[in-house]
Amino acid sequence: MAQRITIDPVTRIEGHLRIDVEIDGGKVVDAWSTGTMFRGIEMLLKGKHPWDAQQVTERICGVCPLVHGTASSYALDDALKVSLPDNARLIRNLMLGSNFLQSHILHFYHLSALDYIDIAAVTKYTGSDPGLVAVKDKITALVQANDAYPFLPRYESLDYLSDPALVTTLVSHYIQALDMRKKAQEMIAIFYGRMPSFVGTIPGGVTQPPSISNIAAMQSRLAELETWVNNVYLQDVLAVAEAYKALANGVGYAGGNFLAYGGFDLDAAGKEKFLPRGIILNGDITSVKPFDEKLITESVIHSWYKNGTDGLQPANGKTDPEVTDYDPANKYSFLKAPRYDGKPMEVGPLSRMLVKKPQILLDLVTKYGITQPGLVARHGARAIEASLIAAEMNNWLAQLKPGAPIWDKRDIPESSTGRGLVEGPRGALGHWIDIKDKRIDNYQAVVPTTWNASPRDKNGVRGPIEQSMIGIPVPDPDNPINVVRNVRSFDPCIACAVHVIHPEHNGVKAFRVV
């Protein structure tokens, strides 16, 4: 008989997420994804000075503030008709790239790894590597002191990695990763002042010019990070993928629709991007289709908003709250359900890498016979992307020109509109601004996790995370380890996903997405 379980809170993600699954015959047969927190960031921007936007919107998320600040800067640039200097474009790429590195490293080691390793195996390490012995002694002391928080309690599982040498190595990398992600944050501080809540990007450019010394400060950290990403992070992901190859094909497959806005402009007009733009439909990765913004709509039939606003284009602003009790047959999330041409779309590293198709990814697809990329492929794509971005950052650093302009000064127009479409660590992000009387009249963001963690739409079609749950093996309903492994493989950020909704109709003019 089918059994329903609720996982709330889903921890080791950003924000407040609830997952409900129905299990029958040891497998998930249905699933519901629920965002359970709301702030309303764009509403408070109405009437504010346009320059405030990036400082406020980067606080949508403390893990990936760079992508919001960057999208906001591009939206402002567009509205102000800025001609962005090359130095500013390159510095924005470098800073966003640094945030990708910190976010991807954090995601694999600190948010995900505990789903795959049996940390207690460390106590059985018998090797003599001094670094690993130190790790062993530390964990052993904690276990003996009977205080293994926060590593216990946990879901029990028979397939945790338990080889003492491998687990001890991974735990030592968990500790190294703390330092590596910190260095990536320091890179952002070099040009943007601090992380999180950086200050170095402004409408029209950036605030800190490149110099011999700050370029050198970046280079030394980047060299160390790039080496570590290639020699440790990527290798660990490949090793864990090999150990879990039973989950490599089909498990966590979200239906085969992938969307990438593309990111990291390689020319002033943003025509060529390091991560290309494109759409993949129905799992046909051999065919990348062009992206058309006009095909995005949002459904609210299963979200805590009134039904009359269903099916509008994303930045429409006509949303009335209707906070009811949790009811999966009716309304059950603060997230809306964005759809592209009526279809749910997965966004994030897997989408971007399937559109870009680096050889190393194609080799893995062949090696494991992956026809339906899911849980394992998401980790793989993320690590491969980190490696590619770290390498490319060297090129951007080399192109910086000390002494050349960093800012195109423009006045705030009486009225204007602008938009910025970028890629963040978690996927495609768009910001839209509408300026009236030199103030913000409307501001909208459509963010990655709203795509991935969306509830059902008006046709009852599941969102990508919901769909990806179908068929997930759950041999023991008290320990649904594969369910949380799968949801974490998307790296969800719920603070991002939910802030975007207007809980009340404030008469703001609808955006036209062009």
Add this chain to the structure above:
Amino acid sequence: MMQEVKSQLEKKGMTRRQFLRYAGAAAALLGLSEAFIPQIAEALAQAAAGKPPVIWLQGQNCTGCSISFLNSNYPEVAEVILDKLSVRYHPNVMAASGGLATGVLDDTLAKLADQFVLVLEGPIPTKENGRYCTFGVKNGKDVTYEEWVNELAPKAAAIIANGNCASYGGIPAANASVTGTTPVSGIIPKDKPLINVGGCPSNPDWIIGTVLAYLTDKKNLLANLDSFKRPKLFFGETIHENCPRRGAFDAGLFLEDWNDVNPDFELCMFKKGCKGPVTYADCPTRRWNSKVNWCVGVNAPCHGCAEPTFYEALSPLYEPLPNVNMIGLTPAVDTIGWVAAGATAVGVGAHYLAKQLGKKPEAGEE
């Protein structure tokens, strides 16, 4: 005592020498001289006996303060603190999910009442019966963040509001009319020891230093909070007082165009909206991200993110401070933020206006 200290440390796999190094870093964090190292070592060792449990909850937050915590300037201090604390609940770190996770909260309430430290990241939405933030399900019903705080706060030994929005409402408070955003101080019992650590985000040193001060001398920490309940240790002086660009301000050299940045002489950010004159925080000396930089260090204005008035009352962020003509009071930590802040700006205004008019400020105007 020394024997006891030694055995505790050995249990944790830590030598006396290592421990003294940690204590040395702790002294540096707190701005104390080396003379205090033995005292800190002793106090930390004593505190270790209890190993206070920590419950760290998140509400209307963005996780920025947790991410900032990971960027500690003094990782050895963070390590020793984590060794001395039992972090039972932290949503981004803990292995457990779902009922297994919230079970830890129930277990702590049942067994460790009046012993645990409650860290709250993010304010509490109270409208719609708290439904704007929920986590966990009990008896078939969603549990609101407000309900968790109401249940846990009265039984906490002390409460730390981590970051500007938990402390004062911050950015979500600019939308309080919709969600009912309430800072921690507005919901917990009035007699509960509360420490507000502002900043958007909080600097990792401020949080680690506050915990350190709590562990080593709780009474002293609570006696040295200002009227906003923030530790004077970190929030005792304005950014402006200690700004390395103060010389540019005094010389009337203000940044006007970001293409005119001169690496040999760094310009004052006042005309680009710097809120340093009204912001009490030690950023100029403490800096961020392992002391790599800080906001003004990249020719950006201070946005005043550590102030109770952030964000709404400090907007527009890139416009010069108002109230420069205000005359009056001697600025002090204990006077009301924005008003006192305006008072601090007196000196600023005199200089600024004088320079605008091409005159030198009179002696004593400062």
